[in-house]
Amino acid sequence: MNTAFYLSWQCLVAGLLAIASLFFLPIAAVEPAYSAPATSMLVTALIVGLILIGCVVDAKFSSAAVKATALFLGAHIAVFLLFAEIASANGIARTPFYLLLAACWLLAWRCVTVLSSMHPANRTANALLRLLIPAIFGAWILIIWEAVTRGAGIPFILLPPPSAIGARIANSLPVLAADVNQTIFKAVIAGYVIGCGAGFVTAILADRVSFLRKGLLPIGNMVSALPIIGVAPIMVMWFGFDWQSKAAVVVIMTFFPMLVNTVAGLAASGHMERDLMRTYASNYWQTLVKLRLPAAAPFIFNALKINSTLALIGAIVAEFFGTPVVGMGFRISTEVGRMNIDMVWAEIAVAALAGSVFYGVIALVERAATFWHPSVRGGRA
Amino acid sequence: MTDPLRAKFLPVTTILLGIVVGWYVLAVFMNAPFQRDLDRRAGEPPRIVVDFVEKTLSQPKPIVPAPHQVAQNFFENTFLRKITSNRSLVYHAGVTLASTMLGFAFGTALGILIAVGIVHVLALDRSLMPWIIASQTIPILAIAPMIIVVLAAIGITGLLPKALISTYLSFFPVAVGMVKGLRSPEIMHLDLMHTYNASPSQTFWKLRVPASVPFLFASMKVAVAASLVGAIVGELPTGAVAGIGAKLLNASYFSNTIDMWAALVAGSVVALLLVGLVGFAGRIVDRAMGARPA
Numbered sequence: 001m002n003t004a005f006y007l008s009w010q011c012l013v014a015g016l017l018a019i020a021s022l023f024f025l026p027i028a029a030v031e032p033a034y035s036a037p038a039t040s041m042l043v044t045a046l047i048v049g050l051i052l053i054g055c056v057v058d059a060k061f062s063s064a065a066v067k068a069t070a071l072f073l074g075a076h077i078a079v080f081l082l083f084a085e086i087a088s089a090n091g092i093a094r095t096p097f098y099l100l101l102a103a104c105w106l107l108a109w110r111c112v113t114v115l116s117s118m119h120p121a122n123r124t125a126n127a128l129l130r131l132l133i134p135a136i137f138g139a140w141i142l143i144i145w146e147a148v149t150r151g152a153g154i155p156f157i158l159l160p161p162p163s164a165i166g167a168r169i170a171n172s173l174p175v176l177a178a179d180v181n182q183t184i185f186k187a188v189i190a191g192y193v194i195g196c197g198a199g200f201v202t203a204i205l206a207d208r209v210s211f212l213r214k215g216l217l218p219i220g221n222m223v224s225a226l227p228i229i230g231v232a233p234i235m236v237m238w239f240g241f242d243w244q245s246k247a248a249v250v251v252i253m254t255f256f257p258m259l260v261n262t263v264a265g266l267a268a269s270g271h272m273e274r275d276l277m278r279t280y281a282s283n284y285w286q287t288l289v290k291l292r293l294p295a296a297a298p299f300i301f302n303a304l305k306i307n308s309t310l311a312l313i314g315a316i317v318a319e320f321f322g323t324p325v326v327g328m329g330f331r332i333s334t335e336v337g338r339m340n341i342d343m344v345w346a347e348i349a350v351a352a353l354a355g356s357v358f359y360g361v362i363a364l365v366e367r368a369a370t371f372w373h374p375s376v377r378g379g380r381a
Numbered sequence: 382m383t384d385p386l387r388a389k390f391l392p393v394t395t396i397l398l399g400i401v402v403g404w405y406v407l408a409v410f411m412n413a414p415f416q417r418d419l420d421r422r423a424g425e426p427p428r429i430v431v432d433f434v435e436k437t438l439s440q441p442k443p444i445v446p447a448p449h450q451v452a453q454n455f456f457e458n459t460f461l462r463k464i465t466s467n468r469s470l471v472y473h474a475g476v477t478l479a480s481t482m483l484g485f486a487f488g489t490a491l492g493i494l495i496a497v498g499i500v501h502v503l504a505l506d507r508s509l510m511p512w513i514i515a516s517q518t519i520p521i522l523a524i525a526p527m528i529i530v531v532l533a534a535i536g537i538t539g540l541l542p543k544a545l546i547s548t549y550l551s552f553f554p555v556a557v558g559m560v561k562g563l564r565s566p567e568i569m570h571l572d573l574m575h576t577y578n579a580s581p582s583q584t585f586w587k588l589r590v591p592a593s594v595p596f597l598f599a600s601m602k603v604a605v606a607a608s609l610v611g612a613i614v615g616e617l618p619t620g621a622v623a624g625i626g627a628k629l630l631n632a633s634y635f636s637n638t639i640d641m642w643a644a645l646v647a648g649s650v651v652a653l654l655l656v657g658l659v660g661f662a663g664r665i666v667d668r669a670m671g672a673r674p675a
Contacts, residue, residue: 113504130507137508158531215392225606225656226649227613230625233633233641238411238444309517320617321633336527344527352519359514 010110011055014103018051021096021103043081047100050078054107064118071111072136075104079143086151101147105140112136160342165349168342175331176350182327184354186243187315191250196307198251199258200300204288206259207266220260228253232318241322249318254307261303265296298373301366308358312351401448405438408445412437415444446639454643467623470647476624477612478651480540484547485608489601491548492555499556500563500589501581513556521549525615543615543624550611551604558600562593591670598663605655613648625651 025044054074058067082100115133120126142162148154149161156164169176206213232249239245269292277287319329328347335343416437438447446454455470462469495513498505525546532542566588574584616626625648632640 109504112508116504116507133504133507134509134511137512141512158535211392212396213392214389215396218389218393219396222653225602225652227606227610227645227652229610229614230629230645230648233629234638234645237633237636237638313521317614317617332527336530341527341531348519352515355519356515 005059007055007059008110008113010106010113011058014106014110015052015055017099017103017106018048021099022048024095024099040085043085044096047078047081050074050081051100051103051107054078058110058114064114068111068114068118071107071114075107075111078107079104083146083150097147097151101144101151105144108136108140157339157341160345164342165345168346169349172343172346176346178326179328179331179347180350180354182243182324183246183315183319183329184312187246187318187327188250188311190243191247191315192254192307192311194247195251195254195311196258196304199255199303200262202255203259203262203266206263207288208284213263216259217263220256220263223256224260228256229314229317232314233321236318236321241324243327246315246318246323246327249314250311253310253314257306257310258300258303261299261306262296265299266292268292268299269295297370298366301362301370304362305359305366308362309355312355312358316351404445404448408443408447409434409437411445412440412443416440441639442636443638446642450639451642451646454639455646458643459647470625470628470643473623473625473628473644474647474651477609477616477626477648480543480615480624481547481605481609481612481651481655483540484544484611485551485605487544487548488551488604488608489555492552492600492604493559493597495552495556496559496563499560510560513553516549517553521546521611525611525617529615543612546615547608547611551608554600554603554607555597558596558603559593562596563589565596566592594666594670595663598659598666601663602656602659605659606652609648609652609655 022044025041051074054071057070057074061067061070078100082097082104086097112133115129115136118129120129145159146161146163149159160168202216206216229249231252235248235252236245239248266288273291273295274287277291282290316329316332319327320333323330328351331347332344335341335347413433416433420433420436437443439450443450458468458470462471464471464475466472495509499509500506528546529542532538532545570588570592571584574588579587612624613626613629616624617630625644628644629641629648632638632644
């Protein structure tokens with residue numbers, strides 16, 4: 001392999017696209033009186049230059065860190081300049097805009113490829129890398145979304161650009177906070193705790209009484225396939241419009257995953273360990289607390305993770321069937337009706353963030369609680 | 382063979398029986414206040430308890446319908462009506478089933494595609510996997526109504542929007558399961574392929590794909606159930622006139638509790654059929670590929 005000058009295919013295509021875009025200038029269709037063509041040409045030259053420099057550095061240098069830095073800076077500064085070009089109005093992007101965007105994206109891809117092949121010995125650097133790679137990917141989803149909605153001038157009602165959604169989030173924090181308080185801190189948390197707790201207690205009970213286990217387990221497995229979310233209107237009818245009915249839906253949705261997983265987990269400890277406990281003359285509860293519950297912890301945390309998503313969905317969907325005038329589900333359904341799509345997306349972003357934080361917290365607790373498990377101790381999970 | 386059947390059958394029936402009895406008790410308990418109210422207004426206090434209980438179990442719009450009311454409604458709307466009738470549950474289930482299957486097909490294809498990409502491209506593995514997991518923390522069901530409305534605004538209506546929601550829900554289990562499945566061959570087997578001088582595509586088709594089939598069917602079972610949920614919720618919002626979700630919403634508007642429960646039962650039956658079907662297909666494929674019955 002020729003290591004002196006190795007051009008990856010991403011860089012090759014990116015370079016070709018950048019050069020090709022020069023034949024279709026200008027980037028944006030602006031009225032002549034409105035723009036200063038000289039600076040525009042300069043910026044265009046800068047963008048193309050950045051892309052080409054990125055390609056050349058990638059091909060010429062052998063150090064992965066240098067390559068990644070050059071590619072990262074080249075791709076993202078170029079994109080930033082590209083956005084500045086179309087900032088004056090919506091829907092003015094022309095062919096070279098998309099060609100250059102594609103070129104930047106290919107550079108970013110190459111950057112991620114280079115980053116993924118790096119294996120730094122340093123642990124913090126490794127952890128940073130693990131965060132950086134998905135972060136670049138996520139950023140590019142937003143960049144392409146923004147570029148397409150703004151560049152092609154997609155109507156605001158169909159799909160607002162991320163920047164508008166961000167602005168909306170910043171402007172309506174009190175409303176969003178009230179909704180989160182109603183839906184998550186009242187309905188989801190209460191329902192989640194009760195549902196998981198009940199599932200756990202029932203699982204212990206089923207473990208103690210084998211007749212119950214034999215009867216409940218097939219039913220639990222069957223119920224997990226059912227569209228339980230459909231009980232939402234019934235719960236609203238029973239428990240009224242406020243958060244109690246949403247919590248009830250969450251309880252029902254989280255109960256069975258917890259039950260099934262905990263029962264499976266309680267069977268996870270090996271015969272040898274159980275025999276050992278017997279030789280220690282430990283009774284049922286001692287064996288349960290000291291051996292079988294720790295062994296079941298990965299299963300229980302699995303259920304807690306599954307339930308974190310289910311709980312959020314259950315509470316929001318239940319709000320479609322009737323709610324006081326606050327709450328995430330309520331806001332989504334009314335703002336869709338008023339065609340305030342950016343508010344809906346703001347609510348979705350908040351819900352996604354809340355869901356990720358919820359999941360992340362449980363994952364962190366799991367790492368702390370099941371530190372002994374092979375998947376935590378350093379195997380690839 | 383019969384012994385495990387009996388060992389399972391007795392506890393399950395007992396518990397199911399317990400649920401039904403509990404349901405009746407709940408129905409009487411929850412419907413009693415309203416019935417007492419009715420009786421007082423009619424000026425005829427209940428003479429005996431049995432009479433009163435019977436009345437609570439036969440209200441036209443009870444808070445908790447009794448099992449036999451639901452069963453009767455379900456039976457009438459399933460077997461006694463013409464399939465084309467608007468009130469037939471078979472008709473509604475058919476509409477839901479169509480978008481479920483379409484979404485399930487898309488989702489499975491997408492999931493397999495993503496899994497193949499993740500297994501073969503390192504950059505995708507590192508960058509895409511966290512986002513796939515994060516994608517499921519977005520309560521997509523909650524925004525299903527908006528997706529339907531937005532897609533309707535650009536002229537996409539009917540089956541496809543609902544199917545897209547099903548796709549979003551069903552690709553995840555398939556992708557995760559298939560990544561696990563495609564990576565399930567042991568190093569020993571991979572080394573063996575290596576000694577045969579197998580090309581990457583040969584290793585893929587002759588070793589990785591067969592090894593991943595059990596994983597595929599296991600995750601497809603989860604995916605088909607998720608896909609049905611997606612289709613039902615996709616029918617909840619504006620505009621949907623047919624389907625189990627629309628039936629549910631309609632019944633909820635008019636407080637037709639019995640209809641509501643019957644629609645739920647119909648959805649559950651469809652779910653069980655679908656999961657059973659996928660499991661059955663899995664067993665056949667397993668058998669055809671030479672798996673020994675466990």
